Amino acid sequence: MSAAHPSGKARRPLSPRLVALASFPLLMTVAACGAASDNGDAGSAAEGGENGKLVVWDWKSGDAAAQAYFETARADFAEKHPGVELEFVAQPFDNYYQLLGTAIESGSGPDVVLFNGGAQMRERISALAPLDDMLGDTKERLTGWEAFQAEGTTYAVPITLQGLPFYYNKAVYEQAGLDPEAPPATYEELEAVCTAIAETGQDCFSLGNKEGIGIEFHLSTYGAGVFSAEQYDAWLAGDRDWTSPEVKQLFQLWVDQHEAGWYNDGVNSTAKFMDEYTKFQGGDSAHVIGLISDVAHWKSFDEFLGEDLGVFKPPVVTDQGSSFLPAEGGIGYAVTEWTADPELAYDAVESLSSTAALTDFYVEAGAIASDTTIDTSGAGIATVGDIVSWLPESKPLLHSALSAETLELMHRLSQQLIDGGVTVDDALQQLAATDQ
């Protein structure tokens, strides 16, 4: 067998037959059975509490500003279950759902998971435990549930509310000769403001659409001003007419605003998080469509703009449209279906959504908490008072009703609409075909 090679030169060339032979088993041997997603028999059951540890995944526990929140929740849980330790694992947000997907497929992962409301959670409900039977009076204390429900079942407990207000820089308004205390209420007024600001050489809006998320913010803010109340509710309920004049108008606005030069150059190569907001904070533009929790919100803008920061609700565009702050449940905690003791995991969720913990979250991290019993008067930042006062009349976000697939397509189309690769009619037809 192991005859030494007589000389290095003696090897014969590999024949094609051998090449085919080598690849044959790869292509032909198909294992007996299997599914691409391994939701059922997860192997990590042992991790769920029995060894005294519950693993919680999020993308926030690494932030210095959120430490108080997590410590309060940890202490609250330790009181209920002294023998069980909560382990918070901060994952990089960029890859969060990728990591979660790998965990779901390999059947080993965390017991409690932080989710964004809407599509990302709804795509993964088969890996989550229904929570309705355990909620109790939490259901009344918190708001923002819709974003964490699918077909009437609740899969996660909201801890923040997320909304999309227009933030503006009063200093830029003054430079343009505008009244910094009278932000636009209608689209016509907004157009006039942008015309005035264009003359100062600054951008009316900062926008980053590298990931295509800019269109989500556009749709969900201007949508309130374009749709009638009935159309708005129908859209949320799943009755969406992509070819209606209103939807067409919404997407046309997206194109028109670019052609009118409202935005910074290089929109498609600018990251929304955080380049867009870095520009606004740096004083490069008059407006930005921001958030009310997590990031890109009143607290982070206040740090740079201070007294110059103002906020207003999306403008009314059509006669039938109205002006309100689109808002809903922002982020929330879910329990994975493979955890050993769902009751125990839910107790962790309860600690993470307790009034004491959420108060810390609101004060330190600047998130608008889902807990209606928290006193929000003492934040010391003027804009937060406005935002909180608008919450009672807000409605869920339009884009949150869409599937991950439709959103992905919309991201791509929004970039093509900007560089002229597709027309509005074309784009809407493609969207209508996906959204069924």
Next chain:
Amino acid sequence: MPVLLVAPAVLVVVALRIVPLVMGANYSLTGDGADNGAFVGLANYRTLLDDPVFRTALRNVGLLLVALPVAVSVPGILATFLFLRVPGHRLYRSVYFFPVVLSPVIIGAIFNVVLSFDGPANQLLVRLGMQPVDWLGDGSIAMLTVIAVHIWATFGMALVIFMAGFATVDQSLLDAARVDGANLPQTVWHVIIPELSQTIQFVFVTTMIGMLTGMFGLLYIMTAGGPGGATYLPELYIWVQQGQMNRPALASAASMVLFVFMLVVGFAQLRIIKRATKEV
């Protein structure tokens, strides 16, 4: 005994490369979501064919192959100059290799800032009186930009391979060429290239493998497939379908298409690999 020497390596490769490949082939015939685990035949492959993003991804692989000669000739030309002892050649040889040691993800993040619309690259263009370019936001050039950055990041590797090849060029041939009065291009064409054929083939193979399997990190950070899906590669498509879209079965089907594609391209090159591993 020789079997025992190769057994551990074969075991690792088979267990963690080949078996997953076969499992993936199997998943690709099952469904996602509600159809999880159910046999759906070739439905996933039909979905792929209908998906313009996946078609763009395959087209971009073609673009990579077109760019391959550039990725090989740039370091080849530079190595020739270094071999001919351009002033400062020692320094360049060290400096040019330098990007190779950086992680693609980090290179991508740095170039994101350098190539942003108001970044240093465009500032330089404007100062030179030219129009700024939306390097990563213009669908018609974004892919070329990423390829260029990939070449920037890896040409040092090919360069040192060429340099090593030059070291083996028979000096007497060069002297003879000089005596015959050959100019530089003639010398390169008639002496250096034939002498380096083995090296050139090797660089082709390694560069191709690098381009076809190693661009994900850059792409993911620099464009994430945008704008408008113009910079997708199959690896990114697989990543997105598996993670964001939660469609692992469709991702498996895309994986199989990519693998077959690689196998076809690889067959052409395997001949060369084989020659490189065989003694000359």
Next chain:
Amino acid sequence: MLSRGPGRWAIAIPMALLALATLYPLLFTLNVSQKTRREYVLDRLGLTDRLSLDNFVAAWQTSGLNTYVLNSTIVTVGAVVALLVLGSMAGFAFSQLRFRGSRVLLLLILSALLIPFQVIMVPFFRILGGIGLLDTHLGLILAYTSQFLPFTIFLMTSYYSRIPGEIVEAARVDGSSTLGIYLRLMLPLGRPALLSVGILNALFCWNDVLIALLTMQSQDNRTLMVGVTALRGQYSDNIPLFASGVVIAALPVLLLYLFFQKQITDGVTAGATKG
């Protein structure tokens, strides 16, 4: 060959510019790492006018890079050792010993060179989870070994095939066993290739983000490069902190390169030349 005088410089100047372009991104990063977050937001590109280690300290301590360095070291060393042992054994056997099926096996291994990681990603983690190695150092070492083994075998086989068969034959006549030949002849002879292939593999393992990210789920097990990437999350606008992390992560690699420059550049060339 290259004419003296202006011709030389006509080529030297563009090459010097290229050298500058090669170094620029790192100098740029170094500049950003000196700024505070506030300075970066207000002036992204301007030159900094002060030198400070604040961001480096913050990245090192509060962001936990110090623990990540340890993980990266363990995993890199483990994988490189495994790769060199498996790679040299297989390279020796494939290049110097003829046995039934050797060509098919070599081809099988080399064909794995053409499998991008994403192609096998989904089942790969199912297998790793199935044998309980997800989120362990051993699991990541195994992942790296399988990822870079084909390339290692490719290089080692071509390096060893340059050694004349007569040497092996002579050792055998002297009564050496195959294992003896491997240990006492091939390993010492392969030293240059092993050193450079080892350094290259160390680079690959150290710089990897994708595989480490998906293999190591818990924070304590994270590798340095994943930790650095996490500094630039969607939810962080502290780019100077990220830039500092980049410098920290690149530093050991740069030092390695400066010390072993010759070995690295020699090693990639195994198999590329006529020998």
